[in-house]
Amino acid sequence: MRKNAKKVGEKMILLVIDIQKGITDERLYAFGSFMENVQKIIETARKNDIEIIYFQHDDGPGTGFSIGDTDFEIAKQVEPKKGEKVFVKDINSCFGNKEFTGYLDSINEKELMIVGLQTNYCIDATIRTAFDRGYHVIIPEGTNSTFDNDYMNAETTYKYYNEMMWPERYAQCVTMDEALKRLNESKTKKPFWEEEYLDLEKSTFGEPSKEVVDIARLLKKGAKILDVGCGDGRHALYFAGLGFQVDAFDISPNAISKIDYLKKKHNLNVNTYVCDVFGFEFKCKYDLVIMHGVLQFVERDKQPEMINLLKKHTEKNGYHIVALFTDAEPIPEDLKDVMVGVFKEGEIKDYYSDWNIKMFESKKFSDEHENGVKHCHAMNKIIAMK
Secondary structure, eight states, X not given: OOOOOOOOSSOOEEEEEOOBTTTOSTTSXXXXXXXXXXXXXXXXXXXXXXXXXXXXXXXXXXSSSSTTOGGGSBOGGGOOOTTOEEEEESSSSGGGOHHHHHHHHHHTOOXXXXXEEOIIIIIHHHHHHHXXXXXXXXXXXXXXXXXXXXXXXXXXXXXIIIIIISBTTTBEEEOHHHHHHHHXXXXXXXXXXXXXXXXXXXXXXXXXXXXXXXXXXXXXXXXXEEEETOTTOTTHHHHHHTTOEEEEEESOHHXXXXXXXXXXXXXXXXXXXXXXXXXXXXXXXXXXXXXXXXXXXXXXXXXXXXXXXXXXXXXXXXXEEEEEEBTTSOOOGGGTTTOOOOBOTTTHHHHTTTSEEXXXXXXXXXXXXXXXXXXXXXXXXXXXXX
């Protein structure tokens, strides 16, 4: 049998599965130490800026273990903090949630640490599915548990999976000390803008770009606009202020929280979503799609699919505005981990060879951000009409 794949990246994601009020109690094997260990894992992950994703299991309406039921809620001892993602599933494996799998695909992270409930149901199903999808899975000792069943008591069930079934097959089962060490060694360095998004009054990337302002005059009244990777909303909020219908999404909860604050403050209508393009639910076609400073953060093999998806959901005579970084300047050191899809100079024109290219610009520039970070960039800009 194929062994659990080795670690791919330097970072990881912590999955906290189904630690919900209805099943988090003394019936669990080693309940006290289980809760203590999970809390310690979560605390250490947060300290090291490691992303934590929570799951809740939904048995369906009328079961008492569904959305709106007290037993469905995440246990208070481990409840998520603002900005931490929470997904809902209705089958054992977390990978049954398409929004979750789409998000994992978008960030290309292949190492998961998994804790939660129950050992022989959702934890086992998620571990095996993750293994089948090529993920490296880490299971810290004493961070999953279960109840007695008709065939084995809870302790035997725990040991069966943690000591016999998973190790060297589907997961790497490690001691708590080893798990904590790995979390401490896997500190995620967040890009500079995440901290700047926390300043709710100052725009991280400045005023709307000139080409964005200019194109507003060409749009019909009530035009539908999609801002892809919208950041803290310099373009989305601008168009909303002009009375256009605006949808905006970004993978950063901090960015979307800032837009939500600003739209309320200025009485603007912007529909916001925390997701990537593959997790966004398209409900219409758009008159304008903005991809400003986004594509260089998308893996090269996913860029064609992303662009074609957005072209498909653009109205006839609709526009795309794209600004992206190219290889005419080296990638800044502090962005090498995230800038995984830098374009070749002029390459973006090939993607719009079947559209009417209204403008193309190539330039180099330097900038300095509030935290003292300085960058030199080479950029291509394009406006194309379908």
